[in-house]
Amino acid sequence: MKISGGVEWSLHCCVVLSQAEDPVPTARLAELHGVSKSYLAKHLQSLARAGLVRPTEGRDGGYVLTRAPADITVLDVVQAVDGAGPAFRCTEIRQQGLLAAPPEQCTAPCGIAKVMADAERSWRDSLSAVTIADLAATLDLAALKQTLQTSY
Amino acid sequence: MKISGGVEWSLHCCVVLSQAEDPVPTARLAELHGVSKSYLAKHLQSLARAGLVRPTEGRDGGYVLTRAPADITVLDVVQAVDGAGPAFRCTEIRQQGLLAAPPEQCTAPCGIAKVMADAERSWRDSLSAVTIADLAATLDLAALKQTLQTSY
DNA sequence: TAAACTCGGATATGACTTATCCGAGTAAAG
DNA sequence: CTTTACTCGGATAAGTCATATCCGAGTTTA
Numbered sequence: 217m218k219i220s221g222g223v224e225w226s227l228h229c230c231v232v233l234s235q236a237e238d239p240v241p242t243a244r245l246a247e248l249h250g251v252s253k254s255y256l257a258k259h260l261q262s263l264a265r266a267g268l269v270r271p272t273e274g275r276d277g278g279y280v281l282t283r284a285p286a287d288i289t290v291l292d293v294v295q296a297v298d299g300a301g302p303a304f305r306c307t308e309i310r311q312q313g314l315l316a317a318p319p320e321q322c323t324a325p326c327g328i329a330k331v332m333a334d335a336e337r338s339w340r341d342s343l344s345a346v347t348i349a350d351l352a353a354t355l356d357l358a359a360l361k362q363t364l365q366t367s368y
Numbered sequence: 369m370k371i372s373g374g375v376e377w378s379l380h381c382c383v384v385l386s387q388a389e390d391p392v393p394t395a396r397l398a399e400l401h402g403v404s405k406s407y408l409a410k411h412l413q414s415l416a417r418a419g420l421v422r423p424t425e426g427r428d429g430g431y432v433l434t435r436a437p438a439d440i441t442v443l444d445v446v447q448a449v450d451g452a453g454p455a456f457r458c459t460e461i462r463q464q465g466l467l468a469a470p471p472e473q474c475t476a477p478c479g480i481a482k483v484m485a486d487a488e489r490s491w492r493d494s495l496s497a498v499t500i501a502d503l504a505a506t507l508d509l510a511a512l513k514q515t516l517q518t519s520y
Numbered sequence: 521t522a523a524a525c526t527c528g529g530a531t532a533t534g535a536c537t538t539a540t541c542c543g544a545g546t547a548a549a550g
Numbered sequence: 551c552t553t554t555a556c557t558c559g560g561a562t563a564a565g566t567c568a569t570a571t572c573c574g575a576g577t578t579t580a
Contacts, residue, residue: 217446217455218567219369219484220537227480228461241557250465254540261559274547277557290483294369303369309380313402315515317508327506328379331442332371335494342487354479356469363467370536372568393526406571413528426578429526 220298222259225251227293229260230348233269234285235360239278248363259297266296285352291343304332372450374411377403379445381412382500385421386437387512391430400515411449418448437504443495456484 229245242260246253260279263269268288269279281288306329310317325333381397394412398405412431415421420440421431433440458481462469477485 217369217371217450218537219455221457221459222538223456224459224461224480232467239557243557248466249461250468251461252539255538257558258539264558271558272547273545273557275549275554275556277547279558290480298369303371304375305373307373307376309376309401309403314400314518315384315512316402317511321508327503328376328442331495331498331503335491338494339487339491342490343483346483351479351483356473359469360467366466370568374569391526395526404570407569409527410570416527423527424578425526425576427523427525427580429578431527 217303219294222255222262222297223294225249225256226259226263226297227290227348227351229256229279230263230268230281230285230288230293231352231355232360232364233279233281234348234352235357236280236364239272239276239280240364241278244278262297263293266292268292268296281348285349286347288348289344290346290348290351291340293348294343302333303336304329306332369455371446374407374414374449375446377401377408378411378415378449379442379500379503381408381431382415382420382433382437382440382445383504383507384512384516385431385433386500386504387509388432388516391424391428391432392516393430396430414449415445418444420444420448433500437501438499440500441496442498442500442503443492445500446495454485455488456481458484 228249232245232248233240242257243253245260246256249256260269264271264279267282270282271277271279306326308322308326310326311319311322380401384397384400385392394409395405397412398408401408412421416423416431419434422434423429423431458478460474460478462478463471463474
């Protein structure tokens with residue numbers, strides 16, 4: 217089980233965007249966090265496709281959050297970057313091989329698939345209980361905003 | 369987020385082993401489930417390395433569970449096959465770039481890392497609440513044992 | 521003693537994540 | 551109105567990890 221590395225970058229960017237009033241371009245977000253601009257751009261595109269951020273083109277353009285920070289959960293960001301599909305995909309092994317179960321017993325989901333799905337649900341519930349606003353609240357916002365206004 | 373495909377095979381195998389009294393070889397487990405023998409062997413090795421199953425070599429050899437089915441959780445199997453490391457790895461972005469936080473504020477874990485770790489904990493708790501015995505209880509054990517005794 | 525069957529690690533293949541670049545389009549400034 | 555500079559977006563390589571397979575070392579049985 218593994219989570220895409222871009223998730224961490226994207227979450228940090230969302231926190232920064234929640235404190236910025238003006239659009240923030242990709243290059244600026246990259247130097248703020250000390251990461252590759254080219255690669256960060258790819259993840260920001262994922263956020264844009266998911267409708268979490270809105271791009272502004274041209275001079276003085278950049279990204280802005282589309283919703284209030286309290287209305288964007290960590291799960292929203294994770295799914296936008298890492299995909300929303302289930303981590304475990306049941307291939308219906310119980311219907312294959314010598315001990316294939318008869319189809320009439322396969323109306324209910326496989327017991328193994330059910331356990332994995334329940335676990336993923338718990339995982340998602342935990343992530344959706346925290347918002348970008350909650351994450352921002354744990355930081356020194358005064359210092360952050362001051363750095364944001366530092367000359368380019 | 370994605371889970372190795374071998375996890376499904378391994379869980380089904382553990383359920384079968386919980387109902388078998390004699391060692392079951394890899395080739396037999398493969399034909400019972402209709403999957404590749406060569407590839408299944410690799411995952412069974414992972415289970416053996418984790419100490420969940422014990423191999424018996426030579427003629428009439430095979431694999432046997434090392435513990436009672438009620439003492440082996442789904443989490444044990446998942447971690448044996450897919451690795452036990454955390455899915456999210458914090459790279460301490462907060463200490464890099466223009467808005468690097470001073471080290472004295474970084475004694476506690478990053479807020480983002482904490483959220484992700486909590487979610488993974490929920491996931492693991494769900495998986496560790498179910499055992500191989502629980503999974504077996506949802507099946508038609510009489511039919512399964514009969515198939516197990518079918519001639520090779 | 522010999523034979524057959526078992527697991528174990530070492531070895532190719534393929535898919536996916538990672539990482540990067542340049543062009544199309546847009547808003548602002550002169 | 552023209553020019554300029556800056557923005558995002560998709561298309562494009564490299565690297566890494568999971569997938570899939572094979573043959574040899576060792577052991578039990580007959």
